Amino acid sequence: MSDILHDNLLLPSPLQPIKLADNLSVLVKRDDLIHPVISGNKWRKLKYNLDYILSNALDHVITFGGPFSNHIHALAGACQLLRIRCTAIIRGEIDLHNPTLRFCTDAGMELISVSRSAYRLKEQDPGIKEILKSYHPACIIPEGGANELAMRGVAEITDELEDTLGDAPDYIVLSAGTGCTAAGLLLSDTLKSKVIVIPALKSNHLYPEILSMSKHKNKDLLFVNTDYHFGGYAKWNENLVKFITEFESSTAIPLDQVYNGKAMYGLCDLISRKYFEDGARIVYLHTGGLQGKAGMEYRNTKINS
Ligand SMILES: Cc1ncc(COP(=O)(O)O)c(C=O)c1O
Known part of the structure; x- marks a missing residue:
């Protein structure tokens, strides 16, 4: 770490x-x-994910979340500190008056809005698949940071x-x-x-x-x-x-x-x-x-x- x-x-x-x-x-x-930015279960959940990204010298991470997600907020803060490029695929519209999304963009996170229906089927949605393909070999962290690490x-x-x-x-x-x-x-x-x-x-x-x-x-x-x-x-x-x-x-x-x-x-x-x-x-x-x-x-x- x-x-x-x-x-x-x-x-x-x-x-x-x-x-x-x-x-x-x-x-x-x-x-x-x-931690002031990566707190609570976000610290616990991101710890080994960030270790993985750093030890594999990956320079881009992509994740998913709703517009008020604690996970995208924490990941944006972590990536800003670590100087890692990050992108979040957001469910629904992007309203930059929303303090969570405001923080994320200020921290340098790229936000991509997708419709709620596309988001619901994110594993199969052709548009989302295309975005992920175009960002290969970025590290993909699932919604809520929920994975084995x-x-x-x-x-x-x-x-x-x-x-x-x-x-x-x-x-x-x-x-x-x-x-x-x-x-x-x-x-x-x-x-x-x-x-x-x-x-x-x-x-x-x-x-x-x-x-x-x-x-x-x-x-x-x-x-x-x-x-x-x-x-x-x-x-x-x-x-x-x-x-x-x-x-x-x-x-x-x-x-x-x-x-x-x-x-x-x-x-x-x-x-x-x-x-x-x-x-x-x-x-x-x-x-x-x-x-x-x-x-x-x-x-x-x-x-x-
Ligand atoms: C503050 C907070 N508590 C609890 C949870 C629930 O965690 P989990 O999705 O791992 O059940 C979340 C969502 O990740 C959260 O942001």
Whole structure:
């Protein structure tokens, strides 16, 4: 890994205790603090991808994402620091007032807009295939950075936790989109904790998808709770906003409304429903995504204007 990225790294990421119940120990693993630009699960997922790019002297990387994607934001920031050319194929229109895309273009990322229908079928779409062909031999990183190298990076969290705590926690709780981060934890050889996954979207497929990505390793440690999607991906309500505001003011831990707000809400609700046994040690993995807060606020003002 390049020294340029190591300069600002906070690893192992801090474990911050929060008081959610008298009979439980809850620690927040602040992966959101790992790096000022490449934070949360983006650091974990990009680490070995960037190593691969650097060690193979590749000078161009292409990825995919929605217009508010944390992944394209992090990749744009990393490529700017490493002076690697980067391109993102964006789902739908490119609006440069959107703070995420603004950051990406300012960082030097090339943005290519494709229709939502082309994006949906990106593996088969002739236009997208043509773009990728014309950029050969650029390194292609999938949407959300979800690949084997990403899971290798995530798997390191379990050792990091044991080194800091002296023992594995009983539970690791985290948000999910593609499920790649959760699958990375399950792929760890040293995982002993139960992994509670709280999807940010409405899906009944996430459990089998995570099992498939993790090749059924540590299958018995996986629990997916689909009760806290708040209507679907990037949807939320007043109740969630109120929860986030109160949580932030009592803990000083920021949460976004797309991923960590929902998963933390889910954890608090599960605690209030006595899901966890007395004395349980719980680590909530903060997966970052805070750049997305400004994007979501911008999206909302646009929808409401
Ligand atoms: C901040 C944040 N948290 C959680 C996730 C979900 O991660 P995964 O797609 O690996 O399940 C994402 C999306 O990548 C994200 O940006």
